Amino acid sequence: MGQTIFDKLWERHVITGETFEPQLLYVDFHMIHEVTSPQAFQGLREAGRQVRRPDLTFGTTDHNVPTVDIFNISDLISKNQIDTLARNVEEFGIDAATHGSARQGIVHMVGPETGNAQPGKVIVCGDSHTATNGAFGAIAFGIGTSEVEHVFATQTLWQVKPKQMKVDFIGKPAKGVYSKDFILALIAKHGVDAGVGYAVEFTGEAVAELEMEERMTICNMAIEFGSKIGLMNPDQKTYDYVAGREFSPKDMAAAIADWETLPSDADAVYDKVITIDVSKLAPMVTWGTNPEMGIEFTESFPEIKDFNDERAYTYMDLKPGGKPSDIDLGYVFIGSCTNARLSDLQLAADIVKGQKIASKLTAIVVPGSRPVKEAAEALGLDKIFLDAGFEWREPGCSMCLGMNPDHVPEGVHCASTSNRNFEGRQGHGARTHLCSPVMAALAAINGKFVDAREVVA
Amino acid sequence: MDKFTVYKGTTVPIMNDNIDTDQIIPKQFLKSTDKTGFGKNMFFEWRYLSDGESDNPDFILNHPEYRQATILISGDNFGSGSSREHAAWAIKDYGFHAVIAGSFSDIHYNNELKNGILPIVQPLETRQILAGLSPDETIEIDLPNQVIRTSKGDFTFEIDAEWKRKLVNGLDDIGITLEYADLITAYEKKRPAYWQA
Secondary structure, three states: OEOOHHHHHHHHHEEEOOOOOOEEEEOOEEEEOOOOOHHHHHHHHHHOOOOOOHHHEEEEOOOOOOOOOOOOOOOHHHHHHHHHHHHHHHHHOOEEEOOOOOOOEOHHHHHHHOOOOOOOOEEEEOOHHHHHHHHHOOEEEEOOHHHHHHHHHHOEEEEOOOEEEEEEEEOOOOOOOOHHHHHHHHHHHHOOOOOOOEEEEEEOHHHHOOOHHHHHHHHHHHHHHOOOEEEOOOOHHHHHHHOOOOOOOOOHHHHHHHHOOOOOOOOEOOOEEEEEEHHHOOOEEEOOOOOOOEEEOOOOOOOOOOHHHHHHHHHHOOOOOOOHHHOOEEEEEEOHHHHOOHHHHHHHHHHHOOOOOOOOOEEEEOOOEHHHHHHHHHOOHHHHHHHHOOEEOOOOOHHHOOOOOOOOOOOOEEEEOOOOOOOOOOOOOOEEEEOOHHHHHHHHHHOOOOOHHHOOO | OOOOOEEEEOEEEEOOOOOEHHHHOOHHHOOOOOOOOOHHHOOHHHHEOOOOOOEOOOOHHHOHHHOOOOEEEEOOOEOEOOOOOHHHHHHHHHOOOEEEEOOEOHHHHHHHHHOOOEEEEOOHHHHHHHHOOOOOOOEEEEOOOOEEEEOOEEEEOOOOHHHHHHHHHOOOHHHHHHOOHHHHHHHHHOOOHHHOO
16 A cells, blocks of 8 residues: 555654554654743753754744834833743744844745755644645644644644645636635635644645745644644755755755655545535635635625534624625735735735725735745845835734734724634734735725636736 | 543633633733743733733623633634643643534644643534533543533543554653654655755
């Protein structure tokens, strides 16, 4: 019987333990940021322990960083967390893209950009969107702070091997339909908990056609499907992306020869298989308070089936039978580890070029990292956004979760390229609608959602 | 870690599905660099009125008869979303010792265990019975025998044997792992050469 990529990677990393019991897995790369690491460092200190492999650890600051005037941090508690990370990486000898430095960005951007995200690795980080790195053919998942401390001290984790699911994206999408729509459609159709207990392999011709940045968007939201692990088979696009980066293998030929053995065997068996024909998808918009509460642009908001729906409609101030085009938007956010890569900003800028945002709207663009910001500025994208009335900000997590000063005001509807529309996520009383960067850009220009398929040539 | 063997306490039901960790502890409280003090802000948006201080009388945790509850009964997919362990710290700091839900997010499940909170999966019928218990009924959670004992019947539950051993004995995970240091070192020597500096 053939093996999946997940089987192969798992097998390679087991140090001890029996299948279906907790097994000790080696961690090849550990990313840290300022929010989930302080207590782990403190735990090390109290126990008199060191970081076993500082050379396999890399830090950055992202959640708390201001996106305007970044060194003037008015929130002293945020500042303390940022300063604490800087002190901790110094004390324990860890390389880091610290606050304001050239490599700084959202942790899930920094891993791939530095070349630390590679096929064959086990990658962890105290952040649920770590699955983003699975797009490279790695086992990548989010962990809690106790597990961060465990990785610091031992470079390993105890994990029980999950079941496996294959999500096959087949067909060719219509113009105006993007990988963000693939994953939002999967979650809307099968639920926010459909992936609980599974590692999910995203595969199929539609995935093979995607560029690496689009693939990362899908793996990023595996956690919104309930799976802490989403991954893809590496291919030439993967190798090309990794090659030449700061931490790419010195011997790329040897690395690629090895990585070519990783993709799932044709006769590999999965516990569950789901197929989505992307040629039948329309742009997606969420109406409710979790990512499953989403519909295709042309559909109407669903009937209330239980008190969870009722609660969501009350919070969002929407009604069953309404349409995405009826939503009165007051804010647009283009950013986050889901959709703030260069290609996302290029797609949005193509829509925005020569236009003005709707008069009543606030619209901001927050590049995911400083390298993305600089690359975008080299292409003149900042000017396109600024001319249209967008704000062009410094990189960070920003109002994806609003630990920094960026919030959606109470009661305001926001078209957002981020990953979570939870109650209060973007600010107290904020009403978040998840969508692709192109849908967000169009929403900014029109003041309401419009169908990307009718605009994108 | 505290040992968890046989625990007796009263219950409170919050039966919503998909209670995410943003709900359990909102982002504004993640800025602490400590593990304690999160309990007062657990379920912040639901628990307090818009001034952020006055108790919301409609929220069940604020009902006088449920204020002493230490076992939470909940819906499906408890602890979804963000990996923030602050959610588990909040649950523990508030005084909950166990959460009985339809299912748990994979990351949050581990976070509860790492903090000596027992996550128990039960089907809806069982949770509905538990949710209907009088707020002053003390129930018994017997981890060694994997059973919940109540006036309305006993309910067995599953847990991984190794996790059970760690909880019952209050074992420190890192301490256990460090006993395998030789195996970890041996593993490191056979990692692919193209990753070595």
